Amino acid sequence: MQLSPEYKERLDHALERSGLRSTKQREHVFSVLLEKTDHPTADEVYARARSEMPTISLATVYNCLETLSASGLIKQVNFEREPTRYCPNLTSHAHFYCKESGEIQDIELSDEIIGLLQASLPAGHTAHRIDIAFDGKCGECHE
Amino acid sequence: MQLSPEYKERLDHALERSGLRSTKQREHVFSVLLEKTDHPTADEVYARARSEMPTISLATVYNCLETLSASGLIKQVNFEREPTRYCPNLTSHAHFYCKESGEIQDIELSDEIIGLLQASLPAGHTAHRIDIAFDGKCGECHE
DNA sequence: AATTGTAATTAGAACTATTCCAATCAACGA
DNA sequence: TCGTTGATTGGAATAGTTCTAATTACAATT
Numbered sequence: 285m286q287l288s289p290e291y292k293e294r295l296d297h298a299l300e301r302s303g304l305r306s307t308k309q310r311e312h313v314f315s316v317l318l319e320k321t322d323h324p325t326a327d328e329v330y331a332r333a334r335s336e337m338p339t340i341s342l343a344t345v346y347n348c349l350e351t352l353s354a355s356g357l358i359k360q361v362n363f364e365r366e367p368t369r370y371c372p373n374l375t376s377h378a379h380f381y382c383k384e385s386g387e388i389q390d391i392e393l394s395d396e397i398i399g400l401l402q403a404s405l406p407a408g409h410t411a412h413r414i415d416i417a418f419d420g421k422c423g424e425c426h427e
Numbered sequence: 428m429q430l431s432p433e434y435k436e437r438l439d440h441a442l443e444r445s446g447l448r449s450t451k452q453r454e455h456v457f458s459v460l461l462e463k464t465d466h467p468t469a470d471e472v473y474a475r476a477r478s479e480m481p482t483i484s485l486a487t488v489y490n491c492l493e494t495l496s497a498s499g500l501i502k503q504v505n506f507e508r509e510p511t512r513y514c515p516n517l518t519s520h521a522h523f524y525c526k527e528s529g530e531i532q533d534i535e536l537s538d539e540i541i542g543l544l545q546a547s548l549p550a551g552h553t554a555h556r557i558d559i560a561f562d563g564k565c566g567e568c569h570e
Numbered sequence: 571a572a573t574t575g576t577a578a579t580t581a582g583a584a585c586t587a588t589t590c591c592a593a594t595c596a597a598c599g600a
Numbered sequence: 601t602c603g604t605t606g607a608t609t610g611g612a613a614t615a616g617t618t619c620t621a622a623t624t625a626c627a628a629t630t
Contacts, residue, residue, distance in 0.1 A: 305597060326587080341609045346588070351607095362560075363618080364505050367587060378544075380552060391547055400540050400621065401521075402560070406532075408566025409523060415507075416544070417559040423551025448626070450578065469616080484580045488616070494578095508588080510616060 287315045298355040312337050313348035314372075317358055321371040323379075323388040361388070378395055378416035384425035391418065430458045455480050456491035457515075460501055466512040466522075466531040478505040483510035504531070506560055521559035534561065 295314050296306045303353070316332045317324070326330065330345045349370055352358045361369040363381050369388065371379075376398055378391040393416070401414060430438065438457055438555045439449045460467070467475065488525045492513055495501045504512040506524050512531065514522075519541055521534040536559070544557055 299504075302509065304608065307597075309608070339609085340481075342588085343610075344443070344608050347608075360507070362505065362507050365511065366505070368508065380546070380548065380554070389469065389549075391549075393547055394543075397540070397543050400543070401566075404521070404534055404536055404540065405561065406534075406566060408475065408569055409561075409563060410569070411523070411561040411563035413562040415558070415562070416518075417558040418544075418552075418554040419556040419558070420552060420554035424551060426551055448577065450625085452579070482580085484582095486581075486618085487579055490578075 286320070287311055291315075291318060295357060298357050302355045304351055304355065309337070309340055310338070310348045310351060312346060314352055314357060319350050321372060323361055323371050325367040325369055327367070329370065333348075339384075347416045351411055362415070363388075363405040363419075365375070370404075376414075378418060380418040380420065380422065382425055383419060384421050387422060389422065391416075428470065430454055430461070434458075434461060435531055438500060439452055441500050442494070445498045447494055451482055452480070452487050453491045455483070455492060457495055457500060460462060460495075460513055462513045464515060468510040468512050470506075470510070471509055472513065480481070499535060505529075505558070506562075514558050519557075521561060523561040523563065523565065525565040526562060532565065534559075 291313070293313070295311060299306050301308065311335055313329060316329055320332070326342070326346055326349060329349065330340070333340050333345060347362075347425050349358070351368075353360050356374070357372070359374065361371050361373045361379055363369070363379070371390070373390050377391055378393055380389045380391050381387075382389075398414070402411065405411060434457070435454065437458050438454060441549070442449050442453065448495055452479075456472060457475055459472055463475070469485070469492060470480075472492065473483075473485050476483050476488060485507055492501070492503075496503050496513075499517070500515070502514045502517065504514050504521070519536055521536055523532045523534050525532075541557070545554065548554060
């Protein structure tokens with residue numbers, strides 16, 4: 285799969301800002317995440333990446349995911365003790381994990397809620413990241 | 428350290444409700460968590476538990492922490508890829524993790540915020556758990 | 571009190587996700 | 601094109617946790 289020029293440019297700029305090089309592998313891992321935004325784990329990214337780039341190593345996939353996160357192109361998503369998942373949705377959103385289907389959905393959050401959460405902190409504290417994870421049962425699994 | 432009669436009773440009832448036995452080890456691990464509520468990891472609980480009960484094993488500590496969680500007596504707290512921590516505060520609260528001091532604080536949340544979060548879910552979804560973790564810098568570390 | 575069935579504990583092995591390491595390779599500026 | 605430096609690779613190492621099989625403790629019956 286080919287990265288669109290728009291995303292290619294976004295990738296190159298973000299890497300350059302961080303003083304990092306643009307490589308085939310980073311580009312490919314980024315494209316894998318954009319292609320199917322179902323919050324894959326590193327292993328899943330590895331499997332998908334290999335189908336087009338059979339020589340890529342798992343270590344490289346981890347490295348790429350790390351650099352893409354550090355450059356602000358993707359986000360890491362953690363659920364309890366499960367493997368980290370990766371997500372190219374950069375809006376401030378929460379995640380809903382359905383224990384039944386295993387599906388993970390993005391939940392968009394209003395600025396109001398984010399503001400109220402920030403305001404719950406004691407004076408002087410500053411948060412540069414808020415993780416919100418719902419565990420439950422999605423509509424489909426409720427029938 | 429001795430479990431107060433009040434907590435001893437709470438423990439026994441909760442275990443009984445789950446069809447589990449009350450044992451010295453479970454009691455002791457519970458008391459360790461109540462004694463110093465600084466969100467210790469399993470390893471830390473193990474270290475503290477051993478000072479009074481030198482024969483307890485790490486596996487048992489993990490088992491006890493698991494059964495106490497399952498019985499609703501304590502909560503597990505996860506931060507990104509860090510080891511799970513344990514907390515006897517049962518109110519619905521978030522956690523603030525200061526990257527500088529490593530300290531973890533409970534952040535009490537209003538019912539309003541919990542309600543707004545629940546209301547952010549698509550119709551039909553139900554959450555039986557909401558995890559909220561702030562990462563940042565606490566007041567003390569800001570000077 | 572002895573017996574039985576079941577559950578809990580124990581020590582250590584196994585496992586999983588991730589990181590580290592040393593060698594090779596590739597990108598980019600001179 | 602060359603050289604420097606950063607990136608990739610495969611495999612080894614690590615950390616946290618779970619699993620396993622054997623032993624021990626508990627509680628209900630005889």
